[in-house]
Amino acid sequence: MKYHACIRQLQKNLKTVALTNRAQIFRTVRSRNYGGYSNIKLPTSATLVQNDKQGTVVLLGTVHFSKQSVEDVSQIVKVLKPNAILVELCRQRVSLLELDDKKFLEDAKKFDSRKMKQAVKGQNFVSGMLHAMLLKTYADIAKELGVAPGGEFRRAYHEMKKIPGCKLFLGDRPIQITIARAFQSLSVYELGQVLFHLTTSNPKPLDKFQLERYKDKDFVHAQFEEITRDVPAFKKIFHVFVDERDKCLAYSLQECVRTVMDNPRVLAVVGMGHVDGIIKYYGKMKQEDIVPLLFA
Template sequence: MRFQACTIVRQFLRVQTIYETALLSNCIPKSSFEVTSRFSGSFPVPQSATFLQDDKNAKVVLLGTVHFSKQSIEDVSEIVKHLNPNAILVELCRQRVSLLELDDKQFLEDAKNFDARKFNREAAKGQNFVSGMLHAMLLKTYADIAKELGVAPGGEFRRAYHEMKKIPGCKLFLGDRPIQITIARAFQSLSVYELGQVLYHLTTANPKPLDKHQLEKYKDKDFVQAQFEEITRDVPAFKKIFHVFVDERDKCLAYSIQECVRSVKKPRVLAVVGMGHVDGISKYYGKMKQEHIIPLLVIPPEPLYKVFIRKGLKFTFYFMIFSFFYRLLFG
């Protein structure tokens, strides 16, 4: 049962990771740097980068990255060289911050010879049981994808982290919503029937192996739209899940960037996020208020059927313990 649950969550996280990659809308050629003239004082940036703000108050660059892309890693360094930021924000939360300390070569080696006990032991360090299990499942998901693509996850975030440490006074900000809240909100947004659809799809689907060369297809908007329509046609409930995983997080990330700008003097901010979040962040940046974000950080009350199931299992467990001791004492 525990193995089945882990498989379900890993498949769910895998779908989310690949979906973010699939939201790419523009091609990013290998030599993608060009001077942007939309803003005064602009400097060379990749085509995947956007100036959220470029005025006397702040200079804010939003870099959209392709997860598992070596070019995206180099894009980070190129922008840092020109911007010399005093704050860098990455699309991570505290539960995923360990990605910043991963050793790429060691991770790829471990992924090829996956040791579940080692990964679970490392994941559980300094965390409670739930956070540790979730972290372990995230690592397993990353390991599966890394093994298929030959690239360690989060390389662009690690590069941003290491570049930050080279700049005196530069601060690192974690901009994403806690992953537990996102998963809980996604599943609780579903009805019983929709939840059944999603669980059936995730447990029976046999995803095709990833090919890093085939990922380029996801830069074509028509191809992406066709993929999205196909999966939501088969399982309409995924529309709700993608809303929680993408649109809600776009708002949270936009608000985090706003707070990052507000908290540093003469801000020169680089925000590094997955390409799938760029359009949403650009749309919401400067418009988000605290009252807009607080509801997105709350896990909705459990539906009654879940409460009954949880309490039923709890009392069943207590009854079994009572029955065991009763038979032990009174034969």
């Protein structure tokens, strides 16, 4: 199998998700609902999803390699003064909060097949391959942009520690479950179709001067359309990676608000690609809806 060709093609697909963003222009949200905040200064990438007697919830959509997204976190913390912060991480990725940016960038420059094999040791071939591709994608983007991933989550974590009584919540489903479910959703024919596409395609490398295009939602939608048009089976993979996780994140956010007893003021920090789905499902998810999504 052309292993490195697999990695290159999936990187193209993963970058469409990893680099999604919108213009970072601040606006003032005026809420007609009851709440502690009638005017909140927010970046356009943030949404006030709840502001009533039960609590105030701000959802910030980020780009995982964006320095502006990191600053947006601090801006919202300053005006919201949250007593809970939820981040798009699971226990398997919580080490990202203590990541040394400088060391990660140094390691990214030395990321090779040996390190990939070490990172996915103990996983089956298909899950291990996708996990390796994810790691390689992040390493390559980090090398290209000179920015370590997850800076917005680290900023949220450090801001949380400055606020007395503020709690941090991990909102995402375990990454290994997501990877396993993605490939289990495919038939043998679809899996062959995906692997054939990955091994025969030769995508262009990331052009850092074109990154601004990922702020355009229409452009990103067109990228997804192109991928799924070429290989319809990718729709199933995207369903597991995006839609299912939107439901899990929405439910986690609901539980976060419910467990903060005293006037919940919650900031949720998630990738931009999850914002629309979380807004769609927030307040509607029940435990019985989520449990089936937590098993591979």
